[in-house]
Amino acid sequence: MLILGIETSCDETSAAIVSDRREILSNVLLTQLDQHIVCGGVVPEVAARSHLDQLDSVIRHALKEADITLDKIDAVAATGGPGLIGGVIVGVTTAKTIALAKNIPFIAVNHLAGHALTARLTHDIVFPYLLLLVSGGHCQLMIVQSPLDYDILGETMDDAAGEAFDKTAKLLGVPYPGGPQIEKLAKQGDPLKFQFPRPLFHKKEPEFSCSFSFSGLKTAVRQTIEKLGDLTEKTRADCAASFQYAVGEILANRTLNAMKKCQERNINLTHFVVAGGVAANEYLRQLLEKTAMSQNMKFVAPPLNLCTDNAAMIAWGGIEKMRLNQIDSLSFVPRPRWPLSELERISK
Structure with a gap:
């Protein structure tokens, strides 16, 4: 199973291809550092515009690096929140569009859960x-x-x-x-x-x-x-x-x-x-x-490059949800706030 992950919650535009065998086939990240450094911090409107301008090319780069096409992708996962809402909307909308066009599942991943589950991608802990x-x-x-x-x-x-x-x-x-x-x-x-x-x-x-x-x-x-x-x-x-x-x-x-x-x-x-x-x-x-x-x-x-925001953790979060048959509807609404306490609990 191959998942395309998309991360746009703050000032990093990222796309990744990850398999359910814990293989990171690509993890492309485009930083917006130069655009925000003059302001001394992240400007939400500037970040959202940059995501909009760059996300398509970042996804193409991730596919090329993984040496696959969208036809080989089994699902697409995107950060659904929490985060700067403009950027989250860009990522979710792009993911929904791909899911609809290719008739594959769309998965909204909680950004915090993506961080929380990264250790299972890198170290296979239980x-x-x-x-x-x-x-x-x-x-x-x-x-x-x-x-x-x-x-x-x-x-x-x-x-x-x-x-x-x-x-x-x-x-x-x-x-x-x-x-x-x-x-x-x-x-x-x-x-x-x-x-x-x-x-x-x-x-x-x-x-x-x-x-x-x-x-x-x-x-x-x-x-x-x-x-x-x-x-x-x-x-x-x-x-x-x-x-x-x-x-x-x-x-x-x-x-x-x-x-x-x-x-x-x-x-x-x-x-x-x-x-x-x-x-x-x-x-x-x-x-x-x-x-x-x-x-x-x-x-x-996790390795240093997987500690900061990246799409590999979002793709892996999508795989974790897929294994539980947790597929999201295309009516999912991006969330600026999404506490982990509000995730649906499953029986243990």
Whole structure:
């Protein structure tokens, strides 16, 4: 079975061909970085227009790279949300058109589920497993029970970790995209130079043990930078390193709490998976791997190129749904918001 995947939820236009044998035959990605860098972030209208202009050629490239034609495709899957709605509409409309023209199934894939299931494409792990989904717009800890069943243990109460990285980068005068630049700058700095807060660490209530909060951390970074005035290269590096160190401790602490909560519930989980754009940060990956090892769990993270938005994960999400006979109607409406909690649950 071969699935064409389409991803257009933010600022990456991507198309991929993936088989149900876990083979990625192609995974073409066209970045819009140059178009958004002058604005210091993604402009939704510009992103949607770029998807509209480029998606057809990206799909043709993916087919050529896989050495197949549309006649060989068994289904087409597209990100149905959440995301910037203009881009989502472009991807869904294109997928529906192909499905209708070729009389093949159309599958709407939840973007978060695509990230959550990538580890099954790359490492063939079985359900259930513990997942930390950490990206520019989301930060959640959950037990992945099936492609449609996610037990949320905790999530951010305000901002996501990736958003905090981008905001800190702007404050430090680091060019967009902020996450990779902060990681690079942090390697030159002292992570103990500034004592930034770890929000929610002092909360003893069980309901907060797996929750995240990054708004206070962002505020502390801003106030520190304002007090410092003109920043030297060393001070900028120290700020970046101290910020990244704080985020790492927050993620590791919340993850450890989630692991212990699963143990208390007698939920036998052998794998801990990290997914999403922030999972591409090598420092954070190493820290979270140590956390998993401390609880005798196997650490799994997709390759760096599959952590950020890509169509291979959407194609694989389509395969997972196809296996459950979960085919979507052409009347599916793209969704700017689509929490995993609103996915249809299946019997276990």
